[in-house]
Amino acid sequence: NAGVTQTPKFQVLKTGQSMTLQCAQDMNHNSMYWYRQDPGMGLRLIYYSASEGTTDKGEVPNGYNVSRLNKREFSLRLESAAPSQTSVYFCASSGTSGPTGELFFGEGSRLTVL
């Protein structure tokens, strides 16, 4: 029962480097999300994909890009990392388009930008 799988779990980058966080879900969910978690700020939505082939900006999209590769996979790319992007990143998925609010989360990816 894998659920939502994120890779890598830990990454250290230098300012200006690029990287991609990978996310895959095996629950046949339509919607997928990327959040960042920062101390004292809770979780903030970066981007989401309501269905395969669509993506939309969330609350804090600047400095990020996403790709919904297929129904299972949703990647988050940092083109030129900045120290302000040091955070824990969570991928999540949900199975309905209605307001049930039940998201299934991955274990998180801890990113440090020096």
Add this chain to the structure above:
Amino acid sequence: GNSVTQMEGPVTLSEEAFLTINCTYTATGYPSLFWYVQYPGEGLQLLLKATKADDKGSNKGFEATYRKETTSFHLEKGSVQVSDSAVYFCALVPAGTASKLTFGTGTRLQVTL
């Protein structure tokens, strides 16, 4: 806009103590309300939810009642255990939208023997 305000932590309790974590919200209409829990080193998982006024969500001994008149959704448990130590997040989904949750900042609970 929509927002969720939680009491600041950490909350430290002895085992078997009564727990209350306060949560109030700002939203138009009748949002759906949720409590998520994050155990150390893990992602968030849904603890309970309520979708209309006066509903009570419950799970694993935790309860929360949707109070429209006070715009609150406080989390309670009668007797906490060490295994309840985690970070608890209150969240809402505005009425009529897809599952784009707005989270509170989280409240860390530490339960000691």
